[in-house]
Amino acid sequence: MSIFAKVFGYLLGMIFQFVQDYGISIILFTLITKLILMPFTIKQIKSSKEMSALQPKIKEIQDKYKGNQEKQNQLLMELYKEHNYNPLSGCLPLLIQFPIIIGLFTALRQPETYVFVNNPELLARATQDFFLWVPNLSQPDLLKNVIPNGPEWLVTLPGLLPITSAVLTYFQMKSMNAAQTTSNAAQNTQLKVMQTIFPVMILLWGKTMSAGLILYWTIGNIFQIGQQYFMNRQTKGEA
Template sequence: MTILYELFGSMLYYIYNFVGDYGIAIILFSLIAKLILLPINIKQTKSMQATNKVQPEIQKIQKKYKDNPEKLNEETMKLYREHNINPVGGCLPLLIQFPIIIGLYRVLQQPQIYVFGSQEAYDAIDKAFLWLPSLGQPDPLHILPILAAVTTYLYMSTSQTPGGNEQAQQMNQSMKIMSPLLIGFMAWTFPSGLALYWVIQNIFTFVQQIFMRSLFTQEGGK
């Protein structure tokens, strides 16, 4: 993972040298990161949409063979094959994204190590941005933590698809509440540069989810 941290750190460092503003560099870095992950996100969304379309049929199979797990699994896999659905298609993109997300997070959590190479070099740059006196310190007005929580809720609301059993639906609802609260709590105490990254990522993801859902709905109607 250290190689990944150093790679992303170098990317952010070059962006900073180009624009000369640490806040703008973080915003551009966030957008570039989302563009890198875009093909993976598209694949994941397509897989989720395809799985969601057959949810009514899956629920019928579950009800019909609830006392026969072996037949239930057989008929479910048969349905997936008929519709060319990979049951793990939505999980693989998440596994690919995970180390990348962790890498981006660590770089912005410790820029003095992975971006600027030393605490002295990091201390020497101007970290003020908009109302923030320093992107290396928590937001004194707590605007970014609130935005981080709100935007997390928005993008999670658009990324969740209907369907699934009652337990899955309850879990989705719990995650939709707990995740924004957790992100907001973390952003309250973490460097505001990291909170800024979260907000930009969430806004981009929210717009991306709306666009892809609209696009795939149009394609499905043709």
């Protein structure tokens, strides 16, 4: 994965040299990478919607031929062919995005290795300048950044950036799950559980992950919520 970290780290370093603000650089970097990944994300969203639309027919076949796996597979393949749907089409975008996303996270988690290579002065200037209320984007954003004189149990909790990111993650997953709702009650329950668990995980990670990485995730969620909104509007307009 290091090749992706080097590529995206180099891109982030170039953006910083242009704007001279690490927080703004991460925001621009996030928007650029989201635009790069947009075709794969759109493909994945469309595939999820197609699968949701086919779910009633799939369940009908599975229930009718519950004891005949061969017949069930045959009819499912015919159904997919009739609707020009590839069951693997939703997996391919994820497989393509996975190494890219890991590379992005690695570059943001280790800016000294991948962004500001052999340049400790530039690294110090980039990560130790205030961005909004965060004094150092290479360190976690905790509540002590906005409540410096609070009790120890309070100031060590995740700060405003992780809280914002967790809330946005919840709404982003809620929007995505609404498009993926199926007739399978167990699957719908799993989606709702993940919708709750994942934002909590993001919040907890905010205690240890760098604020720069959480900023990337926050801006990415805003982008995806907007993307999902416009795709939903387009779908309604075509209906």
